[in-house]
Amino acid sequence: MPFLILTRSGFDDAVSNVGAPGAALHINPGVASDDEVAALRAAGAVVHILPSMVDPKKTDQVELALQAAARDGDPVWLERGTAATPPAAPAVAHEPGDNTSAEEHEALHHRLARTAGAVARAALRGLSPGGRQPMTVPYLGFGNAGKLWVKGRVLDESIFREQAGDDSRWSNLMALYQRLESDEVAGARVRAHFQGQSHETVTDRGGYFSFEIVPTQPVPGGWQTVELELPDSRGEDGQPVRTKAEAMVPAPTARFGIISDIDDTVLWTNVTNKLNMALMLARSNAHTRKPFKGVGAFYRALRHGAGGNEDNPVFYVSSSPWHLFGPLVEFLRLQGIPVGPLLLRELGVREVFKLTSHGNHKLEKIELILSYYPDMQFVLIGDSGEQDPEIYTEVVRRHPKQVKVIYIRDVNPDPARIEALDKLIAEVSATGTQLILAPDSVFAASHAAAEGLIHVDRLASVRSDKKEDDSVLPGA
Template sequence: MPFLILTRSGFDDLAASIDAGAVGFHINPGVASDDELARLRSAGARVHVLAALVDPTDTGAVEGALRTAARDGEPVWLERGSAPAPPAAPAIERAPATPAAAEEHQALHHRLARTAGVVARAALRTLTDPGGRQPMIVPYIGFGNPGKLWVKGRVLDESIFREQHGDDSRWRNFVALYQRLESDEVAGARVRAHFQGQAYDTVSDRGGYFSFEIAPQQALPGGSHTVELELPDTRGPARASADVIVAPASARFGIISDIDDTVLWTNVTNKLNMALMLARSNAHTRKPFKGVAAFYRALKRGASGNEDNPVFYVSSSPWHLFGPLVEFLRVQGIPLGPLLLRELGMRQVFKLTSHGNHKLEKIELILSYYPDMQFVLIGDSGEQDPEIYAEVVRRHPKQVKVIYIRNVNPDPARIDALDKLIEEVSATGTQLILAPDSVFAASHAAADGLINVDRLASVRSDKKEDDSVLPGV
């Protein structure tokens, strides 16, 4: 996938954060030195220096450069970094270090970001119908107990997203991703929920999000329930149905799992590479970590095989990706459950910001609905999952049964930090297991009475099948 780089700051951001051998660079003259260009080429990158200097504030010139950079119909990624810094070579005049100059550079950054949006929207309009859009409700999967339900959704001014297929091109995948990330939220919309003959009203916030906490008139049995939603003030009005999962009486424990680099390989520690992966693939072509599907099915069934233990997914991915993630779970045969994602704006989606507070808050929310239930926590060592889960143990030592951490970071310093957390968690009577793969975790779960020993064969088979599809992963 090619990148169009017009400023020095854009070059610094991109060259330092992506696999140079996997992409092409179209670079403004003077932005990078000859040595820097040579290093990119030696790493396997396709490097092209533009024939003439392109002013990043000139929309027409940028659009022309984008057309030149396009290869075989692939989308071209235009930098959207921080305010441009002085270039490496004298071909572009160095700006004076004054408050006025800094303010002008910041304005330039905003104009560049707008240019990227204009170009992307123009490309999107060639593949989608721009007319006749109405506000719509996007309901998420809710959860609850016999006496209380949690329902969340979003109001968007957008058409229904097109269903994706396994043979979709990279361009189609890119358009689908962009469409979700650039959806137009509707703030201040009145949303009404209907359940057991009662109506509840709320208003969408600045991001278009809304939520309900519903106290049913009658105690609910375990299973799936439906809450009807509508926008009573719009033409139509717009309606949708939210599925809400109530844990059954047969459940012996719950499962709370991360998604990024635990279920699905996303390289979440590098947001740009994660964006490339999402843009190049969809639910039919992405693959889970080896053996995950069978392991999670075994946990849901439990030792008796019919426990129907609830599964929750807590991720730092934005709510924009709710649809693709649900479809991924469905296509890959991974147990479906409520997803608690992150409320982010378009400009925040791929920022390297702390996600610990978000995950901890969502786990606290889940535990508050099931105060008498123990949970299995599953994550990876790539980011902060072990630290977050250790904090959950500190706050709720009786509600955490065991922690499984997929070891994805071989750094000795990280291993030492995990060893300390293992000791700390063990002192509370809870185990933190550092697992190299799903078979190892499943073997421990079987020995601990969480899954039926007979399910180990299916986890091994699932991993072997994934090995044949994803060699070397």
């Protein structure tokens, strides 16, 4: 596995934490002495001294060095320098549909899954700029008139930059790895202030915290602001580090709620293939990804409801990790899809691309949402690719009166899968609820209009939205 080492501190970290036998080290001139290089080679390492000095602060020089180090197709681990360089990023990644063999795809899958492995962490541990203040990353919360749920994470770095539509795949890859390799702060005290009350908690091992706030006065509908602070961390002004969290309370006009999956329902992620999902995330961003055809108009129609101004709340439950919260919210906003609370998955980076079942996570999050709104009915939206139909059927079993209708986007033509779905449709129908297997958003919207969930006039906008997407997306 090649290492690109540009500084003395990077050399010291790599040598002290990486076994020499088999390691390929590409080292800046002057970083290591001749004796040190000879000792590494005697221990079995393959040492290459770069032909010219590479400035770790100049991205173009770093990219060229990475390309040279990656000529054999392996990923190259890059130390984190003082400039906006990517932490531990693979320099080469094959795309789905190329001529790469299955064995090479599988090898790449394992290499991507190792991004948070001990080797990468060791190489990065001592190289981050010192003196950084912890940052609080608040997520979108929700609640009712009597309580609010607020969640966030405390990290010890603020290196996330805004992405743009003309970003290169390399820039997208850097941004992805920066998010996945962000350093959490465990045991940090966090205070929340709302309606004159203060609440305090401590972050867990992953740096996460959450509050269930019971206010002194009923909370009106709309987005509520909760002040967050880190009492033990001071900013440049000498005051505790502060930020704001937003929590949504449904409007009094809301007639029902919407709970939607994201992966392969709103946004194509190919979540059933973790390798292809990783490559998609690495080569695109919120500006360049596109939603499934007609999704934006359909979700806006559900938000407005049959009355046109119902302001029905939308929640998103996904197996994606919290690391991707920012890009997902940005994606929703850029695509004109109603923004609502996202309930994602707490994962270490080591687990992000593992082929694990996420059904329990989604069911738990849906249960949490329903517990806040026991008198509200919900429209559940997902796809047939993974476990959404089974999860939603279980929700119907537990809460038959709270599910209005289930829309499942049909993405799996396998006869065995279709037979399993037919059984679920029959089971759900026996409770008085419908599970609709829809080929696209127009079909689902037509059914929703017939059921009085959206205004019939909205069908034209869903069809138009789908036609516009047809010009930029492959058939779905």
